[in-house]
Amino acid sequence: MKKPIIITAALCLTGVILMGVLSGKDVEPGIVAKLKAKYSVKHAPSADHAGFEALKKKFTSPRQVTEACISCHNKRHKEVMRSSHWNWEREEYVEGRGVVYLGKKNAINNFCVSTPGNEGSCAKCHIGYGLDARGKGYTDQNNVDCLICHDNSETYAKAPDKAGAPEAALDLNAIAQSVGRPKRTNCGVCHFFGGGGNNVKHGDLEKALFEPDRDLDVHMASSGSNLQCVDCHTTKEHNISGKIYSLASMNQERSSCEQCHTAAPHGDSVLNEHTLKVACQTCHIPSYAKANATKMSWDWSTAGKLKDGKPYIEEDSMGNHAYMSIKGSFVWQKNVKPDYVWFNGTASHYLRGDKIEDTEKPLVLNPLHGSYADEDSKIIPVKIHTGNQPYDPVNKILIQPKLFSEKKGEGAYWKDFNWEAASRAGMKAAGLPFSGKVGFIKTAMYWPLNHMVAPKEASVKCGECHARSGGRLAGLNDFYMPGRDYSAAVEFVGKWLLLLSLFGVLAHGAGRILSARKHRNGENK
Amino acid sequence: MKNIKEVLIYSGFERFWHWAQAGLILFLAFTGFEIHGAYSFLGFGDAVRYHNIAAYLLIVLIAFAIFWHLTTGEWRQYIPTTKNIAAQLEYYVFGIFRNAPHPTKKTALCKLNPLQKLTYFSLKVFLLPATLASGLLYMFYRYPEGGTTGSLTIETLRTTAVIHTACAFALAAFLITHLYLITTGKTVTANLKAMLTGFEDLEGTECEPEAEK
Numbered sequence: 001m002k003k004p005i006i007i008t009a010a011l012c013l014t015g016v017i018l019m020g021v022l023s024g025k026d027v028e029p030g031i032v033a034k035l036k037a038k039y040s041v042k043h044a045p046s047a048d049h050a051g052f053e054a055l056k057k058k059f060t061s062p063r064q065v066t067e068a069c070i071s072c073h074n075k076r077h078k079e080v081m082r083s084s085h086w087n088w089e090r091e092e093y094v095e096g097r098g099v100v101y102l103g104k105k106n107a108i109n110n111f112c113v114s115t116p117g118n119e120g121s122c123a124k125c126h127i128g129y130g131l132d133a134r135g136k137g138y139t140d141q142n143n144v145d146c147l148i149c150h151d152n153s154e155t156y157a158k159a160p161d162k163a164g165a166p167e168a169a170l171d172l173n174a175i176a177q178s179v180g181r182p183k184r185t186n187c188g189v190c191h192f193f194g195g196g197g198n199n200v201k202h203g204d205l206e207k208a209l210f211e212p213d214r215d216l217d218v219h220m221a222s223s224g225s226n227l228q229c230v231d232c233h234t235t236k237e238h239n240i241s242g243k244i245y246s247l248a249s250m251n252q253e254r255s256s257c258e259q260c261h262t263a264a265p266h267g268d269s270v271l272n273e274h275t276l277k278v279a280c281q282t283c284h285i286p287s288y289a290k291a292n293a294t295k296m297s298w299d300w301s302t303a304g305k306l307k308d309g310k311p312y313i314e315e316d317s318m319g320n321h322a323y324m325s326i327k328g329s330f331v332w333q334k335n336v337k338p339d340y341v342w343f344n345g346t347a348s349h350y351l352r353g354d355k356i357e358d359t360e361k362p363l364v365l366n367p368l369h370g371s372y373a374d375e376d377s378k379i380i381p382v383k384i385h386t387g388n389q390p391y392d393p394v395n396k397i398l399i400q401p402k403l404f405s406e407k408k409g410e411g412a413y414w415k416d417f418n419w420e421a422a423s424r425a426g427m428k429a430a431g432l433p434f435s436g437k438v439g440f441i442k443t444a445m446y447w448p449l450n451h452m453v454a455p456k457e458a459s460v461k462c463g464e465c466h467a468r469s470g471g472r473l474a475g476l477n478d479f480y481m482p483g484r485d486y487s488a489a490v491e492f493v494g495k496w497l498l499l500l501s502l503f504g505v506l507a508h509g510a511g512r513i514l515s516a517r518k519h520r521n522g523e524n525k
Numbered sequence: 526m527k528n529i530k531e532v533l534i535y536s537g538f539e540r541f542w543h544w545a546q547a548g549l550i551l552f553l554a555f556t557g558f559e560i561h562g563a564y565s566f567l568g569f570g571d572a573v574r575y576h577n578i579a580a581y582l583l584i585v586l587i588a589f590a591i592f593w594h595l596t597t598g599e600w601r602q603y604i605p606t607t608k609n610i611a612a613q614l615e616y617y618v619f620g621i622f623r624n625a626p627h628p629t630k631k632t633a634l635c636k637l638n639p640l641q642k643l644t645y646f647s648l649k650v651f652l653l654p655a656t657l658a659s660g661l662l663y664m665f666y667r668y669p670e671g672g673t674t675g676s677l678t679i680e681t682l683r684t685t686a687v688i689h690t691a692c693a694f695a696l697a698a699f700l701i702t703h704l705y706l707i708t709t710g711k712t713v714t715a716n717l718k719a720m721l722t723g724f725e726d727l728e729g730t731e732c733e734p735e736a737e738k
Contacts, residue, residue, distance in 0.1 A: 463565065501702055505705035
């Protein structure tokens with residue numbers, strides 16, 4: 001009679017396990033298959049520019065190339081000249097302060113701080129030529145640099161410190177005839193090197209992404225789908241989707257995972273439910289700076305030390321700059337586990353001239369908005385870059401120092417190593433007051449991570465967040481998370497209830513054994 | 526000691542229901558406390574998946590059990606009574622150590638003593654429904670299923686989760702005492718044998734006559 005029950009019980013358990021195994025698929029198979037098919041179709045250009053007469057006459061300056069481009073594409077330059085890539089600013093609505101025009105033109109970060117006064121050097125990453133402090137370069141249509149984005153010969157390169165001009169001795173004709181859809185190399189030459197070196201700023205955008213393997217980035221992998229930047233950062237009239245919140249404020253025109261993968265990409269509904277509160281990136285970017293280190297901290301206050309009257313450089317164990325006389329000390333890290341914050345797509349910014357309320361605690365330059373209670377918020381991974389940067393302790397505003405100059409004696413810090421002179425020149429260029437005093441203040445910036453998406457096998461496992469202690473989300477405490485949180489009272493009462501029950505039955509049982517023995521002994525007598 | 530016969534006290538379905546429910550609840554407790562963070566065995570993700578599957582199976586089983594209780598009239602066995610309750614309590618606290626006889630006669634039609642009636646009634650009417658309801662809320666909390674349909678909106682999971690945890694502790698405590706009380710039948714194994722085979726040596730099938738009067 002016992003057997004059928006054991007068999008039934010065994011069958012039930014097998015049933016549970018079977019259902020579990022069968023329902024255990026991670027990915028909705030249809031979506032990924034369709035995407036793979038879509039992106040395996042090779043891009044076919046609609047024209048061969050090598051055949052155009054306009055590109056055959058000898059070019060002696062890049063401006064002539066632009067002129068030739070405009071002779072056919074006679075409206076495209078107007079689109080470019082409306083874009084933030086060109087203007088280095090765009091309209092942003094910031095909660096509490098209304099519409100501001102924000103961009104590289106006026107933003108302050110905790111890397112090289114700001115562009116005003118330093119255009120000659122910074123313009124290496126401007127999509128134009130002849131950018132100077134007076135903003136002259138912004139109005140001339142022949143200053144549009146078509147080639148930096150559209151060169152497909154991979155030979156075009158901008159010269160350092162030449163206000164946006166390319167290197168001399170380039171074969172401009174060959175380059176002009178090669179033009180086509182932008183590739184990773186076109187975007188990467190600027191975006192991988194922001195902040196003055198490879199992977200300095202973002203942590204998830206760096207030169208290893210020119211030819212990444214699948215482990216580094218599952219989308220851009222050369223041997224895989226080999227996606228180009230513009231496949232996701234879709235573009236309309238030279239307006240490229242995607243925002244980085246060092247400069248952006250509004251939740252719009254963002255490039256997202258969902259635009260391809262949908263909001264319910266998993267086969268498992270519990271995982272799909274996570275997408276309501278957890279951004280894709282949170283689980284799928286387990287670490288950043290996977291190939292080369294990224295800068296985590298920049299301390300300007302130590303800059304200016306000279307050896308024999310000359311600036312010098314020291315390297316850390318990974319070969320990154322640990323100290324530069326012109327910039328101060330740096331901390332670099334590789335394979336970094338992200339920090340996590342709630343984010344609803346809006347941010348505010350420290351804008352130039354803003355009074356610093358509390359100079360004792362670190363000043364966050366781009367606070368990201370969001371919380372568990374906010375319906376639009378999701379948990380996202382970020383890199384937090386900390387700084388120690390110059391500020392005016394009398395006026396209580398951040399200083400925008402003049403760093404770059406061709407010559408000594410113009411106040412540029414990188415030539416004269418004098419904070420007061422550099423601050424005076426920089427603040428003048430920015431149109432801000434300066435008291436003559438220079439102090440240093442701790443700052444922090446948030447860099448949302450969106451790239452270096454790992455293969456699914458490497459994505460963050462449930463237990464890395466749903467853990468009693470030490471989980472990835474240990475710092476986000478405004479909500480209840482299963483596996484991590486509990487009610488101390490219920491835990492206390494529950495544990496004692498179990499212990500007392502156990503103790504009770506053991507004591508009762510022992511009592512029965514003893515009394516049974518006594519009775520048996522009594523009968524024996 | 527007369528008229529003792531081997532009587533079928535638990536029908537086939539009842540035994541299937543009991544053991545299936547026992548297995549599922551044990552499994553749910555095992556996976557549930559892992560989800561709660563008490564230990565790590567299956568891994569959090571799999572623990573959740575199996576916990577949810579077992580929960581659905583338990584709901585199906587309970588639906589069948591409710592149907593069975595209603596159609597057979599067996600539900601009447603669980604109506605709590607105060608009669609003999611003090612005597613039964615006294616038996617467990619004192620009598621059992623003196624080899625005293627069970628104060629309540631167990632028959633096929635009256636198989637539960639007053640303390641059992643009270644316990645199982647509370648279990649079926651309060652604890653299991655509370656566990657089930659909090660568990661279902663836990664699953665469907667604020668989540669549009671598969672990203673398609675909307676569902677319940679609760680500001681925080683905390684209350685639901687804490688209630689579900691409290692229920693789990695209560696059930697676990699029940700389980701400990703239940704397992705022990707199995708041994709308090711006529712012989713140490715009589716109750717277990719009855720629940721496995723369905724048969725127990727009992728005197729008569731009717732309820733005690735004084736219960737009627």
